[in-house]
Amino acid sequence: MNAQEFLTLFQKKEVSQSFDYYDDVVAILKEVRENKDEALKTYSQQFDQQTLTSLKVPVEKLKASYDTLEPQVKASLETIKARIEAYETAIKYQDKSLGEFRYVYRPLEKVGVYVPGGTALYPSSVLMTVVPALVAGVSEIHVVTPTFSDNNITFATLYLCGVENVYTVGGAQAIAALAYGTETVPKVDKIVGPGNAYVALAKRLVFGQVGIDMIAGPSEILLYIDETADLDAVVTDVFAQAEHDANARTFVLTESEHLLQQLEEKIQDQLAKQVRADIISLSLKNNHYGIVDKRDNLIAVLNQIAPEHVSIQHQDSAAIIAAINYAGAVFEGHYSPEAIGDYAAGPSHVLPTNRTARFSHGLNVNDFLTSHAVISLTETTYQTIVGAAETIAAKEGLDAHYQSLAIRKGKPND
Numbered sequence: 001m002n003a004q005e006f007l008t009l010f011q012k013k014e015v016s017q018s019f020d021y022y023d024d025v026v027a028i029l030k031e032v033r034e035n036k037d038e039a040l041k042t043y044s045q046q047f048d049q050q051t052l053t054s055l056k057v058p059v060e061k062l063k064a065s066y067d068t069l070e071p072q073v074k075a076s077l078e079t080i081k082a083r084i085e086a087y088e089t090a091i092k093y094q095d096k097s098l099g100e101f102r103y104v105y106r107p108l109e110k111v112g113v114y115v116p117g118g119t120a121l122y123p124s125s126v127l128m129t130v131v132p133a134l135v136a137g138v139s140e141i142h143v144v145t146p147t148f149s150d151n152n153i154t155f156a157t158l159y160l161c162g163v164e165n166v167y168t169v170g171g172a173q174a175i176a177a178l179a180y181g182t183e184t185v186p187k188v189d190k191i192v193g194p195g196n197a198y199v200a201l202a203k204r205l206v207f208g209q210v211g212i213d214m215i216a217g218p219s220e221i222l223l224y225i226d227e228t229a230d231l232d233a234v235v236t237d238v239f240a241q242a243e244h245d246a247n248a249r250t251f252v253l254t255e256s257e258h259l260l261q262q263l264e265e266k267i268q269d270q271l272a273k274q275v276r277a278d279i280i281s282l283s284l285k286n287n288h289y290g291i292v293d294k295r296d297n298l299i300a301v302l303n304q305i306a307p308e309h310v311s312i313q314h315q316d317s318a319a320i321i322a323a324i325n326y327a328g329a330v331f332e333g334h335y336s337p338e339a340i341g342d343y344a345a346g347p348s349h350v351l352p353t354n355r356t357a358r359f360s361h362g363l364n365v366n367d368f369l370t371s372h373a374v375i376s377l378t379e380t381t382y383q384t385i386v387g388a389a390e391t392i393a394a395k396e397g398l399d400a401h402y403q404s405l406a407i408r409k410g411k412p413n414d
């Protein structure tokens, strides 16, 4: 399809998607708010087939998971953790002193982290959320995850990061627990982390009661390719996002109809051989788009989709990247595939989906800080600006404000 045809379809789909899970998620939020731990256990039975006697994971169990890791896995986690720490430390906001003003940053106190666990384990999401929080200086981290097996790599990674508060609960009910608090799970100040459509919608609905990082829902990739791209590699990039979720979305943009046909043939040839072919097929059936048009129209489409990931495998990558305004993260060239960002590049893989990169950004250390201005005016500055303030206070009819300003006027503080 061309750019215009795609945009018409995209708009219709976007409107219907946003309500798909609404009733289910609202019911879950209400139930957890009222019945707390009991509701969490009932939902774990219903959605995860787990009979839970307790929800909190003992630290010994986290340690046991860590102790059973092969040395190579421990070393890989350490390597990635160090890269994330270095990156987040480099981009952390510092207090600014501007004479009569200061702008200061403070770490959040209590953060809730969602680590997915429905159809795969996500130790990488532990690193991509917890490490930035630790670099920010967050004092309490509470992790919820639908991860139930003994000796699993998610628990091991949590232990490696020093997280002690871990609860085996997932889905919208886990978000409700962190937002409202239950007997076991405390209410937090902000919830971060990725998850499926239920998790993403629940976060959206509890915003205001607690802070959230963004809508980090089912994965997406947009690949912009030309003849210089290695099509076999591009096929793996398409499958790598589609295998996350039947709701994952993949977009291929190109200026060449022939190239798109070649790619689609390769996708069909290789689909059946994929380990997660069932999920990939569902994702590709409903959420895979090939768009052929001229450069300007493709860039306009890209900025409308504002995809979670953009991968540019094109000889003019620099020019295309310069025109991208909205994306979760952009990957340039053959050696920056999206999958390296999922695990090891450095910036967090927790990124906005479903067009929300038009107004939000990927998770980073600064999302775990709050900030405020400190105002310390000198008398000279005060006397210079008080007249303007009085004038507007009078126009607003707020007399007590006017008096608070006027009483200090012309009275040297000696």
Ligand SMILES: NC(=O)c1ccc[n+]([C@@H]2O[C@H](COP(=O)([O-])OP(=O)(O)OC[C@H]3O[C@@H](n4cnc5c(N)ncnc54)[C@H](O)[C@@H]3O)[C@@H](O)[C@H]2O)c1
Residues within 6 Å of the ligand: 024, 047, 048, 115, 116, 117, 118, 119, 120, 125, 146, 169, 170, 171, 172, 194, 195, 196, 197, 198, 199, 215, 216, 217, 218, 219, 244, 245, 248, 308, 349, 350, 351, 352, 353
């Ligand atoms: N945007 C990002 O930054 C990012 C990063 C990593 C992963 N992801 C996404 O995270 C998601 C992981 O999904 P997942 O499903 O494997 O794990 P998940 O932990 O997000 O969801 C599993 C939970 O969903 C709930 N659930 C399942 N079916 C339900 C139903 N019918 N009704 C109510 N609740 C139900 C269950 O409680 C289950 O515990 C994928 O969509 C993946 O693409 C996104």
Ligand SMILES: N[C@H](CO)Cc1c[nH]c[nH+]1
Residues within 6 Å of the ligand: 122, 124, 125, 218, 219, 220, 241, 244, 308, 342, 349, 350, 351
């Ligand atoms: N691609 C996901 C973000 O959409 C992140 C991830 C974790 N593990 C593998 N991939």
Ligand SMILES: [Zn+2]
Residues within 6 Å of the ligand: 219, 240, 241, 244, 339, 342
């Ligand atoms: Zn991925």
